[in-house]
Amino acid sequence: MSLRAFPLSQTRAPWRDLISSHLEKQKEYDFTVATVGYDAKQRIVPRVRTCGFRGFFPELKLHPSGQKDLDQQVEDGGNPPLFESDLLSFTSDIRMEKLRQLDSTGNSIEAMFWLKEVMVQWRIKGQAYYIGSPAAESGKESDLQAQLFKALRRKDDYHGDEKADFKKWTWDKAITKYFANHSPAMRGSFRNPPPGQPRTQQLSNPDLSLGQKVSDLHDPVARGNFRLVLILPEEVEQLDLSNGDDPRRRKWTLVGGDGDVERTGGQWQESELWP
Numbered sequence: 001m002s003l004r005a006f007p008l009s010q011t012r013a014p015w016r017d018l019i020s021s022h023l024e025k026q027k028e029y030d031f032t033v034a035t036v037g038y039d040a041k042q043r044i045v046p047r048v049r050t051c052g053f054r055g056f057f058p059e060l061k062l063h064p065s066g067q068k069d070l071d072q073q074v075e076d077g078g079n080p081p082l083f084e085s086d087l088l089s090f091t092s093d094i095r096m097e098k099l100r101q102l103d104s105t106g107n108s109i110e111a112m113f114w115l116k117e118v119m120v121q122w123r124i125k126g127q128a129y130y131i132g133s134p135a136a137e138s139g140k141e142s143d144l145q146a147q148l149f150k151a152l153r154r155k156d157d158y159h160g161d162e163k164a165d166f167k168k169w170t171w172d173k174a175i176t177k178y179f180a181n182h183s184p185a186m187r188g189s190f191r192n193p194p195p196g197q198p199r200t201q202q203l204s205n206p207d208l209s210l211g212q213k214v215s216d217l218h219d220p221v222a223r224g225n226f227r228l229v230l231i232l233p234e235e236v237e238q239l240d241l242s243n244g245d246d247p248r249r250r251k252w253t254l255v256g257g258d259g260d261v262e263r264t265g266g267q268w269q270e271s272e273l274w275p
């Protein structure tokens with residue numbers, strides 16, 4: 001990784017601390033993820049599903065057993081905690097429709113949280129990109145990773161040896177940490193028979209079956225299917241229903257960026273809307 005992209009002058013998005021404080025009050029971190037796709041008649045159609053929100057990349061607090069796996073199987077136990085970003089993350093399987101939909105319809109995505117504990121709905125619109133291809137294909141991803149890297153900021157409160165730790169930071173370690181964040185049974189789901197295909201279909205690959213447990217963080221079959229999806233927010237909207245007499249709707253829009261993954265230096269503009 002080149003030092004040219006480091007460090008970024010971007011500042012933390014103004015909605016970041018607010019949404020994080022709301023999420024901290026939740027028991028579950030599931031969110032609704034919408035993409036655009038084509039139906040069998042080639043008409044453009046919306047598609048939604050529930051996904052597990054995995055926080056803002058690359059910060060992720062592992063369960064002790066996941067951390068133990070990372071410590072044992074990954075150099076230095078993973079990356080130094082040098083960076084933060086406003087990119088929302090979830091994980092998925094390359095064999096699932098949503099990733100094909102991102103590829104075929106310009107990476108458009110909308111994610112939505114209804115946080116009942118605080119009576120607030122958050123909608124995040126933007127673009128999503130997925131990373132984590134196996135090493136043999138990872139060359140194709142290096143340009144994308146270099147662009148995504150521009151969205152990372154050095155954490156204000158980082159007190160380590162920045163120069164040395166920057167050299168230790170790799171995408172592979174970052175992605176492996178998200179795989180380690182899954183239980184062995186969840187990791188095993190990436191060795192399931194092909195999601196969405198008829199159960200009657202004869203399976204030709206003997207590696208694939210339900211109910212497998214994976215402790216190897218570099219299991220080639222599971223990692224071949226596992227992907228980390230990163231959402232680059234462009235518009236964030238909060239609908240606050242906590243005061244029934246005075247519903248509030250606020251929107252933050254990223255302006256000044258060029259709207260694609262290469263953007264740098266955009267500014268968030270806030271406006272209050274009628275609910």
Ligand SMILES: Cc1cc2nc3c(=O)[nH]c(=O)nc-3n(C[C@H](O)[C@H](O)[C@H](O)COP(=O)(O)O)c2cc1C
Nearest residue numbers: 030049050051052090091092093096097098099196
């Ligand atoms: C509570 C819950 C959490 C889920 N988390 C994820 C997830 O993190 N990633 C994912 O790809 N699918 C997740 N799923 C499954 C998806 O909702 C969906 O069924 C699957 O991803 C196939 O969607 P697709 O064909 O539109 O790609 C979850 C489902 C539920 C009910």
